[in-house]
Amino acid sequence: AQKVTQAQTEISVVEKEDVTLDCVYETRDTTYYLFWYKQPPSGELVFLIRRNSFDEQNEISGRYSWNFQKSTSSFNFTITASQVVDSAVYFCALSEDDGTDKLIFGTGTRLQVFP
Amino acid sequence: DAGVTQSPTHLIKTRGQQVTLRCSPKSGHDTVSWYQQALGQGPQFIFQYYEEEERQRGNFPDRFSGHQFPNYSSELNVNALLLGDSALYLCASSFGRSGANVLTFGAGSRLTVL
Numbered sequence: 001a002q003k004v005t006q007a008q009t010e011i012s013v014v015e016k017e018d019v020t021l022d023c024v025y026e027t028r029d030t031t032y033y034l035f036w037y038k039q040p041p042s043g044e045l046v047f048l049i050r051r052n053s054f055d056e057q058n059e060i061s062g063r064y065s066w067n068f069q070k071s072t073s074s075f076n077f078t079i080t081a082s083q084v085v086d087s088a089v090y091f092c093a094l095s096e097d098d099g100t101d102k103l104i105f106g107t108g109t110r111l112q113v114f115p
Numbered sequence: 116d117a118g119v120t121q122s123p124t125h126l127i128k129t130r131g132q133q134v135t136l137r138c139s140p141k142s143g144h145d146t147v148s149w150y151q152q153a154l155g156q157g158p159q160f161i162f163q164y165y166e167e168e169e170r171q172r173g174n175f176p177d178r179f180s181g182h183q184f185p186n187y188s189s190e191l192n193v194n195a196l197l198l199g200d201s202a203l204y205l206c207a208s209s210f211g212r213s214g215a216n217v218l219t220f221g222a223g224s225r226l227t228v229l
Binding site for chain 2: 004033035043044046047050091095096098100101103108
C-alpha cells in the first residue's frame with residue numbers, strides 16, 4: 001500500500017534559522033515520483049519540486065534543498081536562512097507510475113517562522 | 116495565463132442538502148482531479164476526469180459524483196450532505212495522465228455543513 005508520513009506536525013523557528021522537513025514514504029512500485037507542495041493561508045497548493053525514483057541526485061535551488069534517499073525511503077526538504085514568508089503548511093506527496101497522476105499526500109507540516 | 120479557477124470560494128449548507136462545486140482547468144490542461152482536504156489533514160483524492168469520463172476514484176461513497184464538460188471544465192456534486200463533508204475541496208488540472216505530471220491546484224472551495 002502507498003503511504004506518506006510526515007511525522008512533524010508543526011515546527012516553529014526564528015528567522016534566519018535553517019529548518020528541515022521530514023518525509024517518509026511507502027510504495028511497492030519501482031517507478032514513482034515524489035513531490036513537495038507548499039500551502040499558504042490562501043489555500044492554493046504551490047508546487048516546489050518533483051523527483052523520480054531513478055534520480056537520487058540531491059538538489060539545491062536558492063534557499064531550498066532536497067535530500068532523496070531510497071535506502072531509507074525518505075525525501076526531506078531543507079530551507080536555509082528561513083524567512084517569515086516561508087510560513088505555510090508543507091506537504092510531501094507520492095505518485096505512482098499507474099497511468100494516472102493521483103497524488104497521495106502526507107498530513108503536512110506547519111512551519112511558522114517568527115521575526 | 117489563468118491558473119485553475121474554482122467557484123464558489125465559500126459556501127454553507129445544512130445536512131441532507133446537495134452541493135455543486137465548479138472548476139476551470141489551467142489553459143492547455145485536459146485532465147481534472149478533485150481532492151478533499153479536511154481541517155489539519157492532507158488532501159485526499161476523490162476522483163479524476165479525462166476525456167469526459169471518470170478514470171479513477173478514491174475511497175469516497177457514491178454520494179460524490181462529478182462531470183467533465185467538452186471544454187475540460189468540471190463539476191463535483193455531493194448529495195445528502197453530512198457534517199463530515201465539511202472541508203476544503205481542491206481542484207487540480209494537468210495535461211494527460213502520468214505519474215510524472217505536476218498538478219496545478221486551485222485555491223479551493225470551502226464547504227461548511229451545519
